[in-house]
Amino acid sequence: MSAAIFKKHPRTVISLAIALSLSSPLSAADFTVTSGTTVTTTRSLNSAGDIGIIEVGGQIETTFGHGVSATGNTTTVDNAGNISTAGVDYVGIYAIGNNITISNSGSISTTGSAFTDGADGILSDGNNNTISNSGLISATGAGALAISGDPANSSTLNLLAGSQIIGAIDLGGAADNDTVNIYGGNPSGNLTLLNVENINFLGATGFVIGNTAMTIDPTGESSRSVALSGLTSSIHGVVSQRMAHTAPFKPVQVAALTLSPGMLFQQRAPVAWAQVFGGNANHDAEGGSLAYGTDHLGFTLGYEWDINKTRFGLLGGVVHSKTKTDMTSFKTEADSYYVGGYGHFNFGSFKLTTSLLGGYADHDNHRLVIDNLNGAEIAESTFDSFFLSPSVTLSSAYTIADR
Helix, strand or coil: CEEEEEEECCEEEEEEECCCCCCCCCECCCEEECCCCEECCCEEECCCCCEEEECCCCEEEEECCCCEEECCCCCEEEECCEEEEECCCCCCEEECCCCCEEEECCEEEECCCCCCCCCCCEEECCCCEEEEECCEEEECCCCCEEEEECCCCCEEEEECCCCEEECEEECCCCCCCCEEEEECCCCEEEEEEECCCEEEEECCEEEEECCEEEEECCHHHHHHHHHHHHHHHHHHHHHHHHHHCCCCCCCCCCCCCCCCHHHCCCCCCCEEEEEEEEEEEEECCECCECCEEEEEEEEEEEEEEEECCEEEEEEEEEEEEEEEECCCCEEEEEEEEEEEEEEEEECCCEEEEEEEEEEEEEEEEEEEEEECCCEEEEEEEEEEEEEEEEEEEEEECCCCCCC
16 A cells, blocks of 8 residues: 655545555656657656657556656656546646746646546646647646646746647736737637636637637638639630630731622621539638638539620629638638620731629638637638629730741
8 A cells, every 4th residue: 555645725635545455656757759759657857957858659548647847947848648647636737847948739638537536637836937839738636727827927838730629727826927929820719717827819819708719710700712713614615715716807808809798797696505614722821811712613604695796795693612721711602693795806816805793602611610618619600792803804816936
C-alpha cells in the first residue's frame, strides 16, 4: 500500500492509492519520447534548463501520475504527440517552476476520477510561464480545468491557429497580470476565460463580454464575393466561347458582271441552345481567413439572332454552388437563378462581345462554433442576395508563322 499527498492550488486533495506493485521511479533531466513509443510513467524536468520533447506519434499515458512534471526553472516542454492521464487530480503537464515554456501542437487529455475533482490539462503554478497551444487540450473530469494558473503568479497563454480547448480556462486571481493572446486562423469560438487581466486579438476578429471571449471566423464573408466571381465568370465564359466559334460575316465577292440573289448577305436563322457548365477552385489561408474551396455546377438556356450583322442573345439558368473550409469551420450552399443578354459586334480587325447578368440567390450557412465549456456546436442561418455582373471581351485574330 502507498499513500501520497498532492497539493494543487486552489485546492488540496488527499488521495490514497492502493497498488499491488510500485511503479518505476520518475525520470529526470532531458527526455524525448520518440514516434511509436508509449511511456506509462511521469516524465520529469527537475533541473533548470531541462527540455522535454514528445514527438509526433509519441505517447505518454499515465494512471495515477502526471504526464509531465516540470519543477525546474526555465524548463521547456514541447508536445507534438499525445499526453493522457487518468486518476484523481493528475495533470497532463504540471508546471510549478518559473519561466517555463510549454508548447502543445499535439493533444493533452485528462479524465480525472469519478469520485472527486478532475485533473487539469495544464497547470501553471510558477511565475512568468508561457503556454502556446495549436493543438487539443481537453479536461473532461468533474471540476477539471483545461488550463489552470496561480493567483499570485502571472502567465501568458497564446492560442494559435489550430487551437482547440475543451474545458474552462482559469489563470488565477486578480492580484497577478495574466495575458491571453488569441490569434486568427481558427474556427469561430466562445471561450470562457476566468481571472484573465489582458485579452488580445492578434489577427483574429472578436470581442469580450464579461468572462467570455468570442471570435468569428471571417472566411465565410471574405469568400462570398470570390465564389460569386467564379460562378459569373463561368456563365460569361459560356457566352464568349459561343461567340468565338461564330463564323464571321464575309464580304460579298462578285465573280460575274451582274449580282444574283444568292450572292447577297444572308442573315442566319435564330438559334436556341443549352449548355451545362461548372468549375472549382482552392484558395490558401490568408490573414485571419482559413483555406477554403469553391465549386459550382449549372445549366443555362439561350436564344440568339442576327440584327444588321450583329449577333444578339438572351439567356437564363440556374447554378448550385458550395463553399467550405478545409477544416470544416463553415460551409455555404447556394442556389442561384439568373437571366441576361449578350451581343457580338464585328468591327473587321477585332470583335467585341458584351454580356450582362442579373440574378437572385438563396444561401444556407453552417458555421462551426467551438465552445470550451460545451464543445463543438453548429450555428445555422439562411439569407437571400441579388447580383449584377457585366462582362466585356475584346478579341482579334493574328497571323503567326503563316497560321
